[in-house]
Amino acid sequence: EAGVTQFPSHSVIEKGQTVTLRCDPISGHDNLYWYRRVMGKEIKFLLHFVKESKQDESGMPNNRFLAERTGGTYSTLKVQPAELEDSGVYFCASSRLRAGQAFSGANVLTFGAGSRLTVL
Amino acid sequence: GQQLNQSPQSMFIQEGEDVSMNCTSSSIFNTWLWYKQDPGEGPVLLIALYKAGELTSNGRLTAQFGITRKDSFLNISASIPSDVGIYFCAGLNYGGSQGNLIFGKGTKLSVKP
Numbered sequence: 636e637a638g639v640t641q642f643p644s645h646s647v648i649e650k651g652q653t654v655t656l657r658c659d660p661i662s663g664h665d666n667l668y669w670y671r672r673v674m675g676k677e678i679k680f681l682l683h684f685v686k687e688s689k690q691d692e693s694g695m696p697n698n699r700f701l702a703e704r705t706g707g708t709y710s711t712l713k714v715q716p717a718e719l720e721d722s723g724v725y726f727c728a729s730s731r732l733r734a735g736q737a738f739s740g741a742n743v744l745t746f747g748a749g750s751r752l753t754v755l
Numbered sequence: 756g757q758q759l760n761q762s763p764q765s766m767f768i769q770e771g772e773d774v775s776m777n778c779t780s781s782s783i784f785n786t787w788l789w790y791k792q793d794p795g796e797g798p799v800l801l802i803a804l805y806k807a808g809e810l811t812s813n814g815r816l817t818a819q820f821g822i823t824r825k826d827s828f829l830n831i832s833a834s835i836p837s838d839v840g841i842y843f844c845a846g847l848n849y850g851g852s853q854g855n856l857i858f859g860k861g862t863k864l865s866v867k868p
């Protein structure tokens with residue numbers, strides 16, 4: 636099966652501009668997650684979709700970040716306006732975990748290669 | 756928020772040597788995961804641990820879930836050049852959103868042939 640696909644792989648923008656990152660999860664995976672790693676720091680959770688609904692968006696830094704998953708397929712993460720501290724690698728992950736199902740090796744998260752964002 | 760302390764931050768070893776890295780937390784986790792990230796790729800799951808005290812192997816990799824549920828270690832035996840990469844531990848929280856993983860800062864492993 637095809638893996639999690641992210642686009643673009645690298646984006647360089649000026650402070651104040653807008654960037655939209657896209658994630659295509661593995662087909663059939665209802666769960667889609669966004670994570671971010673700022674240089675040298677830990678990978679941090681941003682939000683979690685179940686199909687088209689936001690299950691948990693507790694990790695979103697502020698209202699300059701907007702995530703959508705219309706139709707429950709691919710997702711976009713828009714940063715508007717971008718600030719210097721938004722630079723980092725944005726990872727998308729998906730899983731087939733169902734509500735009430737135990738977390739196990741069969742439904743762990745599969746990560747994409749990431750989208751590197753550089754804000755100048 | 757919750758944090759995982761992962762050490763060491765980086766390691767430079769000779770091919771054939773064994774490697775050990777660990778993660779500790781002040782909070783309890785009910786699942787520990789170890790991921791590896793190759794350059795230009797996303798993290799890939801190596802080992803998942805679900806029970807306190809559990810010891811699991813995957814080839815040359817061995818990981819354990821600490822009895823207190825607040826720590827885990829990963830060992831790599833007889834390292835080879837393709838072991839190079841960044842290794843992350845991650846914990847899943849009781850009552851947390853499924854997939855809301857807490858990650859360590861990573862251990863960067865370099866292997867000299």
